[in-house]
Amino acid sequence: MNYVHPIHQAAGHDGYFTAEDNSVFIKATTPQEIQFYQQVQEFDSPNEDDSESSYSGSKLIDWLPIFMGTLSESAITERQIDQIYHVDIDEAASKIPDYIVLQNLYHGFSKPSILDIKLGSLLTDPETTTPEKIERLRKVSESTTSGSLNLRICGMKVYTGQNANSYPVEEIFPNMLDTSIDKHTVDKDSYITFNKVYGRSLDVNNIAQGILLYFKLYFGNHPHGKRIIFNLLTTFLRRFELLYNCLLEYPIRIYSGSLLFIYESDLTKWTEDVIYDTETYETADPMINESLVDEYGQDEDDIEELGDFATTHGIIEKFVPLSSLHIIDFAHAKFVDEELSYDENFIIGIENLIKIFKSLIEQYK
Numbered sequence: 001m002n003y004v005h006p007i008h009q010a011a012g013h014d015g016y017f018t019a020e021d022n023s024v025f026i027k028a029t030t031p032q033e034i035q036f037y038q039q040v041q042e043f044d045s046p047n048e049d050d051s052e053s054s055y056s057g058s059k060l061i062d063w064l065p066i067f068m069g070t071l072s073e074s075a076i077t078e079r080q081i082d083q084i085y086h087v088d089i090d091e092a093a094s095k096i097p098d099y100i101v102l103q104n105l106y107h108g109f110s111k112p113s114i115l116d117i118k119l120g121s122l123l124t125d126p127e128t129t130t131p132e133k134i135e136r137l138r139k140v141s142e143s144t145t146s147g148s149l150n151l152r153i154c155g156m157k158v159y160t161g162q163n164a165n166s167y168p169v170e171e172i173f174p175n176m177l178d179t180s181i182d183k184h185t186v187d188k189d190s191y192i193t194f195n196k197v198y199g200r201s202l203d204v205n206n207i208a209q210g211i212l213l214y215f216k217l218y219f220g221n222h223p224h225g226k227r228i229i230f231n232l233l234t235t236f237l238r239r240f241e242l243l244y245n246c247l248l249e250y251p252i253r254i255y256s257g258s259l260l261f262i263y264e265s266d267l268t269k270w271t272e273d274v275i276y277d278t279e280t281y282e283t284a285d286p287m288i289n290e291s292l293v294d295e296y297g298q299d300e301d302d303i304e305e306l307g308d309f310a311t312t313h314g315i316i317e318k319f320v321p322l323s324s325l326h327i328i329d330f331a332h333a334k335f336v337d338e339e340l341s342y343d344e345n346f347i348i349g350i351e352n353l354i355k356i357f358k359s360l361i362e363q364y365k
């Protein structure tokens with residue numbers, strides 16, 4: 001198996017890799033980010049006297065991409081994919097690794113639409129950053145919704161169907177998309193990518209509509225679109241509430257970390273029973289938002305995985321993810337003393353997302 005550059009990336013640096021089968025995401029990293037992933041694993045590892053039952057979403061580790069290990073620059077060309085899963089962290093740490101190997105969060109999606117929202121108004125750790133960088137990032141924060149709402153769209157990559165090239169983005173939001181500056185590009189693969197200028201140009205008055213564009217650019221034109229958008233908004237709102245409660249328990253500081261939103265834009269995965277099954281949306285675990293799709297003639301691995309179920313039903317049915325939410329980017333994240341409590345800077349951003357999504361849901365009721 002070979003390493004290739006990611007097909008989908010909403011924001012951030014270049015030079016990242018995925019395995020050709022999209023199973024892992026390999027990101028150039030810093031010792032601090034690796035340490036944070038390791039500390040979360042330790043903090044969240046099950047404790048024997050821990051009799052309290054924990055539900056999915058109650059632990060920080062539930063919200064992070066799965067951490068699989070690290071790689072050094074030379075290894076990335078040498079190692080085969082099956083070996084990646086067995087990289088020895090201690091061995092790798094003896095020389096500083098250059099890459100972190102993570103679960104690829106868009107794996108399993110057919111047409112993922114991706115949104116990266118950076119949280120916090122303080123974008124850098126005052127204890128470890130140079131005065132020049134503190135000043136530069138303070139200005140960025142002050143002039144954007146980072147400063148006013150502790151959140152800012154860093155980038156988004158949205159599927160728009162076959163007609164991406166002729167998509168009238170400017171017509172949809174004429175006031176927001178100042179066409180004199182390039183804030184988006186129309187890709188040849190039916191996607192529109194919004195760069196960091198887009199998020200920086202939004203303010204408190206249009207941020208909600210700016211976020212809604214991520215959901216409605218494609219679904220907005222579909223007969224079931226309104227219902228799908230409502231379902232997605234509701235699911236993400238529940239996730240914010242869960243995540244908010246989870247983060248109250250963690251003595252951490254995440255500077256410049258992001259929430260990575262993904263939803264499925266392939267309409268064939270949105271079966272009508274999922275779209276209109278209110279029961280599922282009232283009771284289902286919001287961490288898991290998925291659909292059962294009939295797939296005939298799947299390969300043998302799938303058949304084995306589903307075992308008796310597939311045999312008794314005479315068909316192969318497969319769970320596919322419809323949306324997900326994760327925290328990413330821990331290059332400037334750390335644990336702090338227990339008595340310093342939770343990360344207010346980060347959490348206020350989630351509080352504001354809760355308000356924004358509640359207002360959007362009102363529009364879609």
Ligand code: ADP
Binds near residue numbers: 013065103104105328
């Ligand atoms: P940085 O901003 O420092 O370059 P990030 O961790 O924020 O690094 O990642 C940048 C972008 O890469 C994100 O916006 C997202 O689109 C993509 N990305 C990061 N981690 C993953 C992952 N585990 N799976 C899939 N995509 C990812």
Ligand code: MN
Binds near residue numbers: 011012258329
């Ligand atoms: Mn980032």
